[in-house]
Amino acid sequence: MTHPETDGVTLREALTRLAPWWRLHDQYRRRLILGVVLMMLTACSALGLLAVSGWFITASALTGAALAAGAGMTLDVYTPGSGIRLFAVSRTVSRYLERLYNHDTILRLLASLRGTAFAALVTMDPARVAARRSSDWLNRLTADIDTLDALYLRLAAPPLMALGLIAVLVALVAVWLPTTAAWLAGFLVLGWAWLTLGQARWGLVASRRRVTTLESLRSALMETLRGQAELEAYTALGSARQRLDEIETRLLRDQWRLAVITAIGNGLASLVIGLSWLLLLASAMQGMMDERLTPAVMVMLPLAAMALSEGLAGLPAAFTQAGATLGAAERLNELSSATRPLEGRHTLASGAVQVQIQQVSWRYPGAWFEALDEVTLEITPGTQMAICGASGSGKSTLAALLTGQTRLQSGSITLNGQPIDACSPESLAHAVGCLTQQVELLDASLADNLRLGARQASDEDVWQELEAVDLAEWVAQLPQGLATRVGEGGRQVSGGQARRLGLARLVLTDPGLLILDEPFSGLDARTAQRMAQRLEGWFKARTVIYLLHEHDLASPRPGTQSITRVWRLKD
Incomplete structure (x- = not known):
């Protein structure tokens, strides 16, 4: 993607980048x-x-003056009076309905946009996800999506309405002053073009950069708040504040520039409306002198031109910020382009899974070395084995490949003889279970967290798995039992309890292939041994891969006695 400060964007390029969201x-x-x-x-x-109103007021004044002078004259006050009431009521009602209806539409649209962006995010390769901060992805789902509401509400509907209003005014003027109508149409179309495309082009760089700077400010602020204790301990809080001040200075500079551009645009909109009014006034006066227009029509036409403010007044502010919408669309396009196609259709049978890994190599973007280098391994169904290696040797990468979260770069992986890329995501999710070192718990009840992958599990099943991971007694002592909330990120439970809850959740999904990353770390020897004994029978009916730093078959650590095979990754 081109940088907004150094490379321009043509209208065609902008429309192409906005096309997916259109x-x-x-x-x-x-x-x-x-x-x-x-x-x-x-x-x-x-x-x-x-x-x-202009016609009626003028006609009434002239009729009154004529009657005062003794001349005979009549005026139908009922028809124009009814017209004034009709337009007054319709303007109020239609504006209310328009605001209510359009904002309801935009809320529905934003829900669809956010769902689409979230679906793209959850199918993205984990390596791409890890390459950016969580706050950056959150900004995509919130601020960038919210910015896209301007695509219709400010950048599409208002200019179309303004063009329609110009057409109605020109048609009205053409009834009495055809030549003037042609000049008025050309002038208003030129003014409309500047207030839309011209303002958008002028504010493009600053508005795109402002959104990027605002994103940087949010990320930097979150980092500073989260690390405030460490920053203060190492006397680095001052430099962090200085960084925030620098970002704010850039942001204010762009906001000031956009405010100036918007003010100039507002002035130009007023000038266009004012010059149109003067043009119609001069032409109408000439027409009245030539006896082509009545005095009432002479007043009516310039007053009608004042309604142009309904269509033109809001365009400069909206289109000056058009670059922000374009920038949001570009960042969301990056998110969509990084997703993995989910084309697999094959399913995996229940029961223990056979795993074959052939010449698999994998390197993270920008990394100096491969995370995996020509790994070849075969695991027969029902095997319980340990894959050992130091930190950074590729254990987590191998787990991501086996669960289908990361796509292969070279080599092949088959499960029960089926290429992993050919397996449907739903089949992989049910057949392969993974317990990572960082267990994610939702801010919900214990029962909801345990049933996350097995919605139909009964309370009896849940209690049985809690017993297996040595948590049943603890949960039973809680005042609300299974209804107890674990807090945001599982803050109400300890690290060891979180890992055991994660293991219980995994057992409830009943996968045929288990990948356990240091499953008993953080647990005392007696607890680990009890858990292993209770789960031993269940493990034997499945293929289990333990990801460990080290394992000695002759002297296994508590909980890992059932491992019968060890395979080591190269550093």
Whole structure:
């Protein structure tokens, strides 16, 4: 992707980058079109109200003056009076309905956009996910998606409504002043082009950069708050604050520039409306002198031009910030382009899984060395083996490949004779279970966390697995039992309890291949031994891979006595 400060973006390039998100808008096409119609009805009602009011006030004044002078004259006050009431009511009602309807549409659209972005994120290669901070991905799902609401609400519907309003005004003027209408149309279209495309181009760099800077500010602020104790202990808090000040200075500089551009755009919008008013006033006065127009029509046409503010006044502010929407779309496109296609269709039978790994090599983006280098390994069904290696030798990478979270770069992996890429994601999720060193618990009850992968598990099943991991007595003593919430990130439970809850959750899913990364770390020897004995029968019916730093078959650590084979990864 090109850098916004150094490379320009053509209109075609911008439309290409926004195209994926326009396609998502397409599913709400009817609602979006109806929203524009409601906006158009509001603007036309304002134009009709000003035009009829100007005509009626002038006609009433002239009729009163004629009657005062003794001349005979009549005026139908009921028809224009009804028209004024009609336009006043329709303007109020249509504006209310437009705001209510369009914002409801946008909320539905944002939900779809956020769902699409989240679906792309969860299918992304873990290596790509780990390459950025969690706050960056959160920013994609929140701030960037919210910024995309401008795509319709500010960048599509308002300019279309403004063009429609210009067309109605020009058509009205053409009834009495055809030549003036042609000049007015050309002038207003040029003004519309500048207030949209011109403002967008002028504010493109600053608005795109502002969103990126704002993202950097959020990330830096979160890092500073989380690491405040360490920063203060190492007397580095001052430098962190200085970094935040520098980011804020850049942000304020861009915001000031955008404010100036918007102010100039607002001034130009007022100038376009004012010059249109003067053009119509001068032409109408000339027409009245030529007896082509009545005095009431002469006043009506310039007043109608004042309704242009309904369509043009909001364009500069919206299009000056168009670069922010473009930047958000570009970052979300990066997220979508990094997803892995889920094309697998084969399923895996229940029971122990046979694993064959042939010449598998894998390197993380930007890494100097391979995480795995031509690994070849065969594991027969029902085997309990340990894969050993030092930190960084590739154990976690191998686990990610076996669970399908990471795609192969070279070599092959087959499960029960089926290439892992050909297995459906649902089949892999049910057949392969992995207990990582970092167990993720949701801010929900113990029961909800345990049933995360087995929604149909009964309370009896849950208690049975809690007994297997030596937690049943502890849960039974809790005032709310299984309904006890574990807190955000599992903060209400200890690290050892979290790992045992993770193991119980894994057992409930009943996979045929288990990958256990240091399953008994953080546990005392007696607890580890009790857990291993209770799970021994269940493990024997499955293929179990232990990821350990070291294992001695002659003198195994507590809980690992059932391991019958050891295979070591090269450092």
